[in-house]
Amino acid sequence: MNKDNVYTFLLEYKGGTYLSQIKAESPQNALTKWSESLSVKEIKGLGEKTKEQLIKDTKLEEPCLIEGMSNVWCATFVLANNLALLHYVQTKTI
DSSP states (O other): OOOOEEEEEEEEETTEEEEEEEEESSHHHHHHHHHHHOOTTTSTTOOHHHHHHHHHHHHHOOOEEOTTOSSEEEEEEEETTEEEEEEEEEEEEO
């Protein structure tokens, strides 16, 4: 039986905070699945081209485990000349 983890994502971008959850096998897989699932209509200033770049970037990004924390990662991206700060937490194993 394949166990997927639930990851909770907190994105800070262009003055907004966006929350979502993804089921995935690993932190890297979660990051990619998260970027692919984003709705450009729900995130201020995120268009299709910017989303495409984010998907490419997440496939190259190595999630950074936050020192002193368990199951918490951070990643940063520059999207259309704006900083996108992302934190995500493994919140459950099912």
